[in-house]
Amino acid sequence: MIPLALLRFLRRTPWSTAMALVGMALGVASIVSVHLVSASISSRLDGLVPSSLADFSYYLHRENLHTHDYFELRRRWRSGALPTLERLSPVVDETAQIADVSVRVLGIDLLSQLPSGDIPTASGAFAFNGVWVDKSLKDTLSLPINGIIEAPEGTLLSDISVAHDLLDWPDHQLSYIGLVIGQAFAHGLEVAENLLPGFGAGLPIAKPNLDIGPGWQLVNTAEQYPARAFGKSVLFNIAALGMLALLVAWLLIYQVAVSWLRRLWPVFDRLHGLGVEWPHLRNYFLGSIGVIASIAAGLGLILGWWLATKLLTMSVPGNAVALDLSGWVVIKAFGSALAVCLVGGAWAFRRSQRGQPQTLAPLLATLVLLVCGLICVIQPETGLAGGFFAIAVLSLAAGQTIGPLLLRLKRWSSNIGGSYLMRVGVREALWHPAELSVALAGLSLSIATAIGVGLMVDSFRLDFSQMLDHRLKYDVIAEGNPASLEAVIKAPGSVAQASRIQHYRSADIRVDGALVELNVTHMDAFESSRYAHDKRLGDSEVLLSEQAARTLGVLPQETLRILGETMTVAGTFSAFGDLKPRLIVDDQSAIAEAMGAELKMASVAFESNSPKALARALKASSSTLEIRLQSDIRRIALNVFDQTFAITTVLITIALLVAAISVYIAVTTLRLNRQTGRQLLNTLGVNRVEQHLMNLAMGIGLGAVAMIVALPLGVMFGWILCNVINPRAFGWTIELQVSAGALLWPCAWGMLAAVIAGMLQVGDAEEGAFGGR
Amino acid sequence: MTHHSALTVHQISKHYQDGNRQIEVIRDLSFNVAAGKSISVTGPSGSGKSTLLNALAGLVELDDGDITLEIQDKIFSYRAANERARTAFRRQHIGYVYQFFNLVPTLTVLENVRLPARLNRRPDLEAFASTLLGDFGLSDRLHDFPEKLSGGEQQRVAVARAVLLRPPLLLADEPTGNLDSGNSAQIADLLFSSCRDQNIMLVLATHSHEIAAMADTRLHLDARPSASLAPA
Incomplete structure (x- = not known):
């Protein structure tokens, strides 16, 4: 009987059901698209390091590196003096002109590892004096080719002795020694990187404790390959924004679950009155929301894949984009939808059943996290991850202020003047912390991020433009x-x-x-x-x-x-x-x-x-030669600059859209459960235009609450991005300029999103869960 | 202000559609109410009391027949008016008291009562709202929100709001259905005396025979759509 009652309820409220499905699917789509974009960029960046060197985590350099140095180090390693070292290998790495082509010659010890690659020769024969090349050199060199490898353009890989011959180096000369050093939590980090591509680039890099004697310089992968490190830093920035999209999507999914519960609660309350046990009702609730979450996750996967393809096509025009829906992204999509729905739904059910627990634990936890965030801002050693941790903690703290803020505003709301209908509209936005605080937290967070990134981009653009003013003093530049x-x-x-x-x-x-x-x-x-x-x-x-x-x-x-x-x-x-x-x-x-x-x-x-x-x-x-006029260079440079931030803009737009949907779902649920109030106003002769004006006032009220939180939070985000994130990611500092445009545009978009969510009344005509007189 | 008004209900019918089934709620119902007079509507649940009151408020469209309200020699026909015109008419000329949920929760007591004055741009009635609430024993609750009031107090606020404009017609749908006997009697007295004093026509739906007996005329609706009209 109970499933039948629930099914009939779903049939009677098709719009609510559809909105729950669409809202959750959009949340999942934003998660999937951000993941796929990040994974694609990460994969391209990994291609900057030849696959045969990809295992090395550190590199040892010294002046005039000799094979004796390598064998001495190897002897110490064999004797157990370097316990954290898992493997070491000599490398020759130099660029030379071979057959009039600039080639990066990489010599490795073939006795310790054979490169993997497609073998293009008919016989498939392998020769020690042969080479492996990337596909750009396949038909250029007159050398025996053992295989085609994944490597940057113009890379040649061979045994060390062959490299020595190609470079005309003495037999004892080496470029550096590649090291594989064991890392704590390596498996955990690998899982985290798979779930959040780019995550690893933001973690602080600790220098390993190696007793290797004087004269050696130990460098990590980021220092060895600055271009890759630069790209990974960009990726981490995108990944961090992706985390924001993930957080907002989770808030939306949670909001859907809570709204769903609020729609069903009167039915549950009556069923409980008839003697149905709470755990029984909770299972039905979780079952119904779980089914919706599963369908939404499937739809979100498809939509997210399509969105990611569009995003990448936009950011790298002209390049073919082929994205794979890996197991990790499927886990992330279904995991996010189901875990947030079921865990959040169970928690919301418990709160509805037993009332909101009065405890200081969340406040204390937030305070502790804020102190940790402050430490991360002050200490550069915490790296990029420290900067973004500070942003995450600020977001969490800001999200927690929405509920108490609404309660204070509710008490203050009797002071609101003006038209009575406007008062009703604005107070509707302030009177329901339980229904609206999660959705408003998402909206505030999206607006704040848009403000923070906007401030950073505007400040950056100004400094960049000033740098171009300094640098572009010549009329014509020739390169090639x-x-x-x-x-x-x-x-x-x-x-x-x-x-x-x-x-x-x-x-x-x-x-x-x-x-x-x-x-x-x-x-x-x-x-x-x-x-x-x-x-x-x-x-x-x-x-x-x-x-x-x-x-x-x-x-x-x-x-x-x-x-x-x-x-x-x-x-x-x-x-x-x-x-x-x-x-x-x-x-x-x-x-x-x-x-x-x-x-x-x-x-x-x-x-x-x-x-x-x-x-x-x-x-x-x-x-x-490439000949460019000064004006062309400025134009191209600024175009590239703007294109660099195109993905950022899209990610923020997605977060804002998802947040607006979250607010809409919350507002619709609120209205459906309070239909009698609207009927009463209708009886008093309030016409449709006036009802729309009330909804407009409500939307403005929602937007205003979101902005009270978002404005200071956004400026703090901007400061952290300019003074903490950029120096740590790229090594440059940006002077924060608080521009009106960067503050006002996100507020305008946020307000518009709130107003649309408040005014949109599609689906309101559905019957409530119970009738009223 | 003295109303020269009259309500005429002429052979009205109303049905609802439930899938393929047609449920007839009111059939060929007719009655009149003169200014300052009251009529009580009784009948079992589902007999159409609320539908009748909603029809008198212009909230539901009639299938057949017409309702006319004559005010100062002008006649307003419900059938001839569209939804927008009926809404505007209701705002100006009809007061309504519900059984439940009859106050706007986000407006204070005084704001709730003043709301019809604001909607009709009648600032001259705003001071009267405070006086009315004082007369109803609520002068110390003017700036409280409804959630802080008892059921009886909330219903007194609702009556004050309904009579503020001194409308020609006041509709009350089981106004005491949610109150104890003491509060019920108090609200009924308020309604009848206010309407009598201000020459307002009152149509009151109730299950209470005591309250129904207070009206000038009684209308009983059967579960099947047929009605009997009798003087109280």
Whole structure:
């Protein structure tokens, strides 16, 4: 009889049932789409490291690394002196010109590991003197190819001896030693990374305690591959936003469960009055919501996959996007829907049955977490994860303030003046903390995130634009093949039309074990001013990008040993978008002389009275060079900047949409259970237009409550993103600018979402769970 | 203000559809009420008392017949008016007291009573709301929200709200059905005396024979749609 009563109830309230299904499906879809986008980016970033080196977690460097050093280390490892070390392997890693192609030659010990890859030869034969290459080199080299490997473009893998031959190195020379070091909680971290792609990049990296003696420099994967680390940091930012989407989606799913319970509660109350036991009724409730959650999870998976495909197509136009629905994403979708529904539903049932428990435990727990969050903000060692933990704790604390805030506003609400119908509408928004606080917490959180990210993006864009103002002092820039660049600076056409020609040479070097980009050019006062340095750079001076200063741990006026030379740090400069830490020295410095031919021409800049004519002449002289006008570079740079944040905007929009649906579901349930109040107003002669105005007032009331919480929270998010997250993720600082646009737009969207949720009355005509007179 | 008004119910019928089944609630019902007079409607549950009151309020459309309300020589026909016109008419000329849930929970006692004055843009009646509540013994509860009031107090507020505009017609749907005998008698006295004093027509649905006997005329509805009209 009871299932029959419930089924009839569902049939009588098809709109509520459909909204519960759609709301939950959208929540799951946002979880799935964010997961798939993150997983796709993570997979692409992993491709930046050749698969044969992917196992290494740390790398050991030293000057003039000799095979003796490797064997000495290996002997100590075998004797048990390095217990945390699981494996070590010598590596040759250098870029060389082979058959007129720039190739990264990687030499590894084939006796310890064979690369896995497709074997393209007809015989499938394997030769020790053969090589493995990425697919771009498959038809380029005249070497025996053992297989095609997953690796960045232009990578060649071989046995160490073959690499020595290709590079023309002596047999004893090595580049570095790859290490596999055991990590505590490795399995747990792997599961976390699978459930939340990008999660690992935000965790602080502790230096392992290895007794390896003097002269060695131990670097982690992030320092070894800065481009990958940079990408992973971007990914972690997306993953953190994904966590927000997940949190808001969970709030929505919980809201659906609570609303569902509130719709059914009068029926349960009467059934209990007839003698049906509470556990029995709870099981029916959980069973019905569980069925809805399962169907919604399936729909959400499909919708999320479609949404992720669209998002990726938008962020990387032109690239084919193929996303796999892995087991992890299915677990995450169904797990989120079912776990939140069943656990949250059971908790809500218990609260409805026994009343809200009066306990200080949640408040105390939040206070403890807030203190931990503060520590994470203060201590840079807690890494990116520390910054986002602080944001999560703030979100939790803000969410908990909604209920008490509504109670205070309810007490204050008798002071609200104006039209009586407006009073009714606004007070409706304040009078029902139990029904509305979860949905309002989600809405506040979405608005706050939009404000925080908006503040960060606006501040970033301003600093970025100022950096471009400094940097783009030349009229025309040429980039491309070093030989072509060398030719262009000597070409009579370009020399005649240019009032100044500045050429830049660069090379990758290691300083204190860290891979950095060394730029060499003539650093007169004009050139120095491009890097915010107001005078000529001395021969023993160096300018550091912010990332380089952070990586190397030096401040202006301190000294730094670079390639055996002692250099004074003359200053630091912003370098937003740089993948690697960067050093700049004058072309007359000892370092420039020591590097000699290793420095490759990277770009040439021209000043000219007729830049367009010069650009045309340069294009005509060399078809392989990329010639750009200053205005083009600014436009492209700002376009790239905006595109970078496109996914962020979409993720926030999804969170806002999901939050609005959550508010709508909560408001609809509230209305359905209070239909008699509306009937009464109708009897008093309140017409439809006035009812819409009341709903508008209610929506504005809901939006206002959300904003009371969201505004300060959003500014705090913005501050943390600018001053904690960005320095830790990318090494650069952004000065927080509190712009009106960044504050007002999210508020406007949030208010609109609340007003629509308040005014939308589809489904209100359904019968309530009980009639009234 | 003295009303020259009259209510005429002429051969009205109303049915509801339940799937393929047609449930006839009112058939060919006719009666009149003059200004300042009252009529009580009795009958078993399901006999159509609430439907009749809702029809008199213009909340449900009639299948047949018509209801007309004559006010100061102007006649308002329910059948000729659309939903919007009926709503506007109800706002101005009809008071309604329910059995349950008859106050807006988010308005204070005084705001609840003043609500009809505000809706009709009658600021001249706002002071009268306080006077009325004082007369009804609620002067110390003006700024309380309804949730803090007892059932009897809530119903007194509802009566005050219904008579504030001195409407020509007041409808009361089992107004004492949820009250103890003491409060029931008090509310009934309030309703009848207010209507008599202000020349308001009262249509009151009730299960109580004592209260029904207080009306000038009694209308009894049977479970099957037939009615008998008798003087009290």
